[in-house]
Amino acid sequence: MVAQFDMKASSGLAERATPLLEIAVVGHTNTGKTSLIRTLLRSTSFGKVEDAAGTTRHVERATIFAGSEAILNLHDTPGIEDVYALQDELQAIASKHKRLTSNELLEKFVAITALNDPLEQEAKVIRQVLRSDVLLYVIDVREPVLEKYLIEIEILGKAIKPIIPIFNFTAAHRAELDLWRKKLAAFNIYASLELDTVAFAFEAEKRLYQKIQSLLEVHYARLQRLIDHRARVWNQLCISAARRIAGLIIATACYREPTGDERDSVDTSAAAIRLQDFVRQAEQNCLTDLLKMFNFTDKDIELQKIPVQNGYWQLDLFAPGVLKAYGLDIGSAALKGAAAGAGIDLMTGGLSLGTASILGAIVGTGWSTFRRYGKEIQAKFQGTHWLCVDDNTLQLLYLRQHQLLDKLMNRGHAARHTDQIEQQPGRGDLPEGWREIIDILRQNPAWGRLSELHGHDARYDTIEKKLINALLKGSTP
Numbered sequence: 001m002v003a004q005f006d007m008k009a010s011s012g013l014a015e016r017a018t019p020l021l022e023i024a025v026v027g028h029t030n031t032g033k034t035s036l037i038r039t040l041l042r043s044t045s046f047g048k049v050e051d052a053a054g055t056t057r058h059v060e061r062a063t064i065f066a067g068s069e070a071i072l073n074l075h076d077t078p079g080i081e082d083v084y085a086l087q088d089e090l091q092a093i094a095s096k097h098k099r100l101t102s103n104e105l106l107e108k109f110v111a112i113t114a115l116n117d118p119l120e121q122e123a124k125v126i127r128q129v130l131r132s133d134v135l136l137y138v139i140d141v142r143e144p145v146l147e148k149y150l151i152e153i154e155i156l157g158k159a160i161k162p163i164i165p166i167f168n169f170t171a172a173h174r175a176e177l178d179l180w181r182k183k184l185a186a187f188n189i190y191a192s193l194e195l196d197t198v199a200f201a202f203e204a205e206k207r208l209y210q211k212i213q214s215l216l217e218v219h220y221a222r223l224q225r226l227i228d229h230r231a232r233v234w235n236q237l238c239i240s241a242a243r244r245i246a247g248l249i250i251a252t253a254c255y256r257e258p259t260g261d262e263r264d265s266v267d268t269s270a271a272a273i274r275l276q277d278f279v280r281q282a283e284q285n286c287l288t289d290l291l292k293m294f295n296f297t298d299k300d301i302e303l304q305k306i307p308v309q310n311g312y313w314q315l316d317l318f319a320p321g322v323l324k325a326y327g328l329d330i331g332s333a334a335l336k337g338a339a340a341g342a343g344i345d346l347m348t349g350g351l352s353l354g355t356a357s358i359l360g361a362i363v364g365t366g367w368s369t370f371r372r373y374g375k376e377i378q379a380k381f382q383g384t385h386w387l388c389v390d391d392n393t394l395q396l397l398y399l400r401q402h403q404l405l406d407k408l409m410n411r412g413h414a415a416r417h418t419d420q421i422e423q424q425p426g427r428g429d430l431p432e433g434w435r436e437i438i439d440i441l442r443q444n445p446a447w448g449r450l451s452e453l454h455g456h457d458a459r460y461d462t463i464e465k466k467l468i469n470a471l472l473k474g475s476t477p
């Protein structure tokens with residue numbers, strides 16, 4: 001027992017004594033090296049990113065932690081700019097010092113290259129390469145496989161360090177990517193990763209660390225702790241995001257807007273406007289929260305083709321045509337009513353008259369008609385009247401957030417499978433038992449207002465769980 005304990009303690013100590021894993025991020029200039037580091041760090045403040053060659057001028061280090069434990073160091077390097085001059089210089093050194101191994105050749109080059117030498121930049125890169133355990137070689141696949149890149153790889157290969165190619169800008173560049181793979185195979189480099197660094201999926205990150213684990217056994221346990229830590233954080237993030245959306249759907253479905261004097265159609269339409277404003281604002285708050293949770297920048301939004309501009313949905317939830325844009329059936333009279341921009345159900349005495357009976361069967365052509373006949377419609381019913389968000393609007397609200405969540409969770413993949421992502425989600429994507437969920441919510445307006453009021457109601461929890469599960473179905477958590 002004691003011996004076992006000692007062994008564990010000493011292996012733990014040995015691991016702690018192992019220096020941190022040193023990773024150099026290298027490649028041609030402007031391929032996205034700094035962007036990749038930012039993504040791995042979850043920080044947009046590291047280094048400088050610009051669409052220009054020679055943005056990073058010095059080697060910069062950043063440490064990645066799993067909680068409070070330091071796991072590895074990433075080294076951002078300047079892009080290699082003049083590979084032919086570097087090749088000539090190495091050849092010149094090699095012809096003078098014939099007995100140098102390839103590794104020693106690089107050491108020699110670093111030692112003799114002075115500050116302000118035209119190859120100073122390249123020397124900085126090679127120095128870091130020699131000090132690192134593994135190289136992430138970032139490739140812009142939009143570029144043809146030019147000779148200069150192959151020379152670059154050959155030179156980096158002289159350091160005898162594992163090289164993991166990271167393919168960047170892969171969106172819509174499959175053919176080029178295949179070509180790159182083939183060419184790299186000639187250098188015995190097979191284990192590659194594909195990602196757009198600005199938008200990065202957790203799965204891709206995990207694969208990257210797993211590759212390093214397989215190459216560098218000594219860092220296995222530490223990297224595993226990082227993978228596990230990141231998985232936990234990621235799962236929590238996805239669940240929180242889904243819970244945020246469930247909260248929006250619940251609050252919106254529960255919401256009731258009193259119509260005041262139900263005989264006054266002017267009053268009713270004012271209430272309808274208030275109701276629409278409530279829904280708009282609730283959706284907007286949810287969008288803002290989600291973008292913040294996933295740390296999405298404008299660039300990510302653009303890359304993922306999320307129809308959002310300056311933090312707002314491009315298409316208003318109540319705009320004509322919005323249902324169609326989200327693939328909802330606009331064939332029925334009821335939906336025509338909603339498509340015209342109403343999105344309202346009239347409820348009376350706790351009984352939902354439903355979109356079909358009010359907006360569909362009676363109004364049919366839209367809110368303006370509803371206004372005209374509003375008095376007659378309302379005269380038919382006695383008791384309290386209020387307005388609710390109609391089912392089509394709720395469906396649209398759900399589908400739009402579901403699509404958004406997919407994009408937020410699958411950074412980096414959307415851009416590659418454009419057609420797939422742009423395909424409109426259909427009615428089939430609604431959670432199981434949707435109608436029943438909405439009915440229960442409508443009967444419990446208090447659930448939307450005060451969280452403590454649903455504290456002891458198991459039905460609320462069941463609905464929330466159903467919505468969260470449906471939102472996350474088929475994804476990582």
Ligand SMILES: Nc1nc2c(ncn2[C@@H]2O[C@H](COP(=O)(O)OP(=O)(O)OP(=O)(O)O)[C@@H](O)[C@H]2O)c(=O)[nH]1
Nearest residue numbers: 030031032033034035050054055056079196197198
């Ligand atoms: N669309 C897209 N743009 C990217 C991606 N990665 C990087 N970029 C852009 O590419 C440009 C270059 O990115 P950097 O990260 O500065 O590239 P770098 O390799 O560090 O460049 P140097 O330091 O100059 O060698 C910037 O405009 C980035 O926003 C990506 O995955 N997709």
Ligand SMILES: [Mg+2]
Nearest residue numbers: 033034055056
């Ligand atoms: Mg850079």
